[in-house]
Structures are given as structure tokens and as C-alpha cells.
Amino acid sequence: MSGWSSTSYVLGAAPRPTRRITTSPTEIGHLLLAYVVLTFDITLVQRGLGLLGTGSSTAGLEYSVGVAAAVAATGFVAHELAHKIVAQRYGFWAEFRMSPIGLLLSVMTAFVGFLFALPGATMIGGMGDARQWGKTSVVGPLLNLAEGAVFTTSAAVVFVVAHNATAAYFLLVLALFNGIFAAFNLVPFGLLDGRKVYRWNRGVWAASFAAALAFVAYAYAVLSIPSVPPF
Numbered sequence: 001m002s003g004w005s006s007t008s009y010v011l012g013a014a015p016r017p018t019r020r021i022t023t024s025p026t027e028i029g030h031l032l033l034a035y036v037v038l039t040f041d042i043t044l045v046q047r048g049l050g051l052l053g054t055g056s057s058t059a060g061l062e063y064s065v066g067v068a069a070a071v072a073a074t075g076f077v078a079h080e081l082a083h084k085i086v087a088q089r090y091g092f093w094a095e096f097r098m099s100p101i102g103l104l105l106s107v108m109t110a111f112v113g114f115l116f117a118l119p120g121a122t123m124i125g126g127m128g129d130a131r132q133w134g135k136t137s138v139v140g141p142l143l144n145l146a147e148g149a150v151f152t153t154s155a156a157v158v159f160v161v162a163h164n165a166t167a168a169y170f171l172l173v174l175a176l177f178n179g180i181f182a183a184f185n186l187v188p189f190g191l192l193d194g195r196k197v198y199r200w201n202r203g204v205w206a207a208s209f210a211a212a213l214a215f216v217a218y219a220y221a222v223l224s225i226p227s228v229p230p231f
Contacts, residue, residue: 021088027095031080034098034119035072041110041117042068042177067173074147074174075181076119079140083122083193086136093125117184121191134200137193138208144182145208148215151175152222169223176219183212 046064080096087094102118109116127133155171158164186209188194198205 021085024095027097030098030120031077031096034096034103035077037103037106038072038076038117038119039065039068041106041115042071044110045113045115046173047113063170067170070170070174071177075144075178076117078147079144079181079185080120080122082139082143083124083136086139087122087124087127087132090127090132090136092127094122096120096122115180130196130200133196134204137196137200138204140193141182141185141208141212144178144185145211145215148175148178148182148219151178152219172219172223176216176223179212179216179219183209183216186212 043061043064046067084094084096098120099118102120106115106117106119124136127136151171152175155168155175158171159168185192186194186197186205188198188205188209194205194209197208
């Protein structure tokens with residue numbers, strides 16, 4: 001999710017792209033805390049979605065935490081870094097900042113079986129061009145969809161070639177959550193990516209949002225097919 005900063009509009013000429021990717025201890029700390037909280041949230045949500053399998057409680061918990069950690073890394077951290085990298089290649093300051101209220105809300109909703117996650121945003125200073133905002137915003141959800149496609153393909157290969165149902169199931173769950181992250185962030189309201197993409201190019205927004213919804217439906221349908229439990 002890319003966010004508006006207090007300097008959202010450029011005064012004078014926009015800075016030249018420096019192509020330098022930088023970070024700070026503050027950004028790293030905010031990302032790590034948000035990552036840990038989301039890992040906890042996603043662990044809880046998997047039970048609500050019926051994705052924990054039928055194994056022993058210990059095995060189920062270990063499996064679920066592993067999935068959650070991988071989902072938070074690919075669905076959230078990679079998503080935010082994509083925003084950051086594109087914005088910095090345009091020549092703007094860009095760093096992730098967590099939202100304490102958003103993280104608290106994510107925990108509260110996770111306890112009741114679904115995830116409403118607004119853990120924070122990649123803050124960008126000085127960007128005012130709608131095209132730059134749109135491209136910077138759409139790259140996060142598109143990365144989630146690309147990761148989801150890779151995970152889905154890998155799951156099929158692992159299941160057919162290696163006959164490993166556990167690994168295939170793991171990859172499919174990662175694909176589903178990446179699709180959910182993409183679809184949620186493309187909703188065209190508030191500070192979500194979808195609003196900025198919609199303002200830039202409605203055709204790109206519609207195609208991206210439709211693809212995300214279709215992918216979520218497909219991934220969930222595949223996971224709903226009766227199969228060998230993952231453990």
C-alpha cells in the first residue's frame with residue numbers, strides 16, 4: 001500500500017531519477033514489527049478459512065506459522081518494497097512507516113476469523129504526477145499476482161512430479177493470500193493503491209482488479225477440492 005505524504009505535490013521541477021535504493025534503521029524497524037504482527041494475524045486467519053489441515057495440534061501450528069511467515073514476506077514486505085523501489089527510481093524519498101492503529105485493527109479482526117490489514121504504508125515525499133503515482137501504486141498488487149502465479153505453477157509441478165501434497169498445499173495457500181493482498185489493495189478507496197491507480201488509468205485499474213478477484217476465486221476453489229491433508 002503506497003501512501004500520501006505531507007509533500008504530495010511537487011513545487012517546481014520534479015527531481016531527476018537517481019536510481020539509488022536506500023533505507024534507514026527506522027524503516028527497517030517499522031517493517032520488522034509490522035511483519036511480526038501480520039505473521040501472527042495470518043496464523044489466526046488460516047483457522048478461520050479452514051486451511052490448517054487435520055494433523056496434530058503441534059504440527060498444525062508449526063505448519064500454519066510457517067505459511068504465515070512466508071505470506072507476510074511475499075504478500076506484504078515484497079509488496080511494500082516494490083512501491084519503494086519504483087518511487088526511489090523516480091527520484092523520490094520513499095520509506096515504509098507502520099500504523100499502530102492499523103496493526104491493532106488487524107489483530108482484532110484476525111481473532112474473529114478474517115483479516116482487515118492496514119499495517120502501514122510506503123510514504124513518498126514530493127511525488128505529484130498522477131502517472132507516477134499510478135505506476136508506483138499498481139506495482140505492489142501486480143507483484144502479488146505474479147508471485148501467486150509462480151506459486152500456483154510451482155504447486156502443480158511439485159504435486160505432479162514430486163508427488164508432494166504437503167509442499168503443493170503450502171504453495172497454493174501462499175498463492176491464495178497473495179491474491180487476497182492484491183485484490184484488497186486495489187479497492188479504489190482511501191489510501192489504498194486502487195484509488196491512485198484508478199485516478200491514473202481506469203483501464204489498468206479495472207484489468208488489475210478483475211485479474212486479482214479472478215485469481216482469488218480460482219486459488220480458493222482449488223484449495224477447496226477434497227485432497228490428502230497437508231500433514
